[in-house]
Amino acid sequence: MxxxxxxxxxxxxxxxxxxxxxxxxxxxxxxxxxxxxxxxxxxxxxxxxxxxxxxxxxxxxxxxxxxxxxxxxxxxxxxxxxxxxxxxxxxxxxxxxxxxxxxxxxxxxxxxxxxxxxxxDAEYRAALSAGHTACHLAALALDAALANQWTKPAPVDALGNPAFDSLAIRSSRIGPYQSDDVYRLGKSLRRKGFPATGFNDLERITEEVNGRLATWIAGGGAVRIAAPSPGLSGRRSWKCRLPEGDVSIPCGGTHVSDLAELGAVTITLDPVAVQGATEITMRTTAGRSHR
Missing domain, CATH: 2.40.30.130 (Elongation Factor Tu (Ef-tu); domain 3)
Incomplete structure (x- = not known):
């Protein structure tokens, strides 16, 4: 053939x-x-x-x-x-x-x-789906926690906050019930309006992100993938209902069907100095990873 x-x-x-x-x-x-x-x-x-x-x-x-x-x-x-x-x-x-x-x-x-x-393997798929959904939620919550740090107007995310995640992301890896996102804080990001001091108060940022995530998970919310065409190259979007409103993010992965399936979702932030910049790794963990 x-x-x-x-x-x-x-x-x-x-x-x-x-x-x-x-x-x-x-x-x-x-x-x-x-x-x-x-x-x-x-x-x-x-x-x-x-x-x-x-x-x-x-x-x-x-x-x-x-x-x-x-x-x-x-x-x-x-x-x-x-x-x-x-x-x-x-x-x-x-x-x-x-x-x-x-x-x-x-x-x-x-x-x-x-x-x-x-x-x-349905069990492994479910674990990755939980990790991917939690990853999107954490990115939105981090954007919100950093919103008042920007000194210039910036492109916004699905909730209308300055899109730190998409502007600073260097790599993202989904795992079973978790994800690791690496952000680069260098000259390019500073020129866009995010200051070098933006992550000085890691404890406050972490607490704010985790608090927002707890509120979102407690309230639940439907999650789905919108796929206008059935072919692999069709543009698909992750859609989720949050207290602030419905959000939509381009995404080709798999996800849970409701936020309530995730259990607790928490993040940690780990800064590392690299040549000419700082890299922040955000590890996001869904509660079921501890079971």
Whole structure:
């Protein structure tokens, strides 16, 4: 079969952990493994451009038995060539490309045209979803706690506060029931209006963020992913109801369905001096990680 001409249909935005799909293409890899492309999948891949949420743990069930999925990566097809993972030179959604979920397996691949079942490790997915939702909440709460530090007008976040998180973020990593976000405080951020003294009172900032998070979690609030189109390259948004109003943030990950599922959510802030700047690591922890 030829390479697919349309995006993989993804069902994980609606929290599905099982799906059935047709094998459209099998790409042999140089290391002896294979990349299996399906017409639809419930498995969430890692996005190479912004790899904040790890790939799901999952397996393919074929007529010959169970195949462990070693990795799940985003792939792109252009001019009849498949680019996988780190070899993908463009962002998902780039015009003129087809974007697919590649299920990486080791062993005999299912035949093209066959029907297979995808089963995702639901417990691991739930842990990552909690970590990702808590990460968004913590970013909004941190923005609010730092709002009065800015000396110049700045772009705002989904709650209307100066968007420290998006302006200062260097990296973000989601884990089971937690996340680590690293912010860089350097000359670029100071030119935008955030002063070098912005994190001088770490204790106050931490207490304010944790207090706001406690209020939000106690009140609960519906969470969902808005996905106007079912294809992998469709623009998706995280939507959440907070006491201050409904918020929407572009996001391609997975999430809980209600804030009440998280238990307590707390953060710690850890500053480290680096060359020419300070880096602040915010670790966010959802209460269930302690169970």
């Amino acid at each position: 030829t390479l697919p001409s349309t995006d993989t249909i993804i069902t994980y935005p609606s929290a599905e952990t099982r799906s059935q799909g047709v094998v459209i293409h099998v790409e042999p890899l140089p290391d002896g493994r294979s990349a299996v492309l399906l017409d639809r999948t419930a498995a969430h891949p890692v996005d190479t451009a912004w790899p904040d949420q790890p790939a799901d743990r999952a397996a393919l069930h074929t007529e010959h038995g169970r195949l462990e999925i070693i990795d799940l990566v985003t792939g792109g097809i252009h001019e009849d060539r498949l680019h996988l993972g780190a070899d993908l030179p463009v962002r998902t959604g780039t015009e003129g490309w087809v974007f697919v979920v590649a299920h990486i397996i080791d062993g005999a691949a299912p035949g093209e045209g066959s029907t297979v079942r995808v089963e995702v």
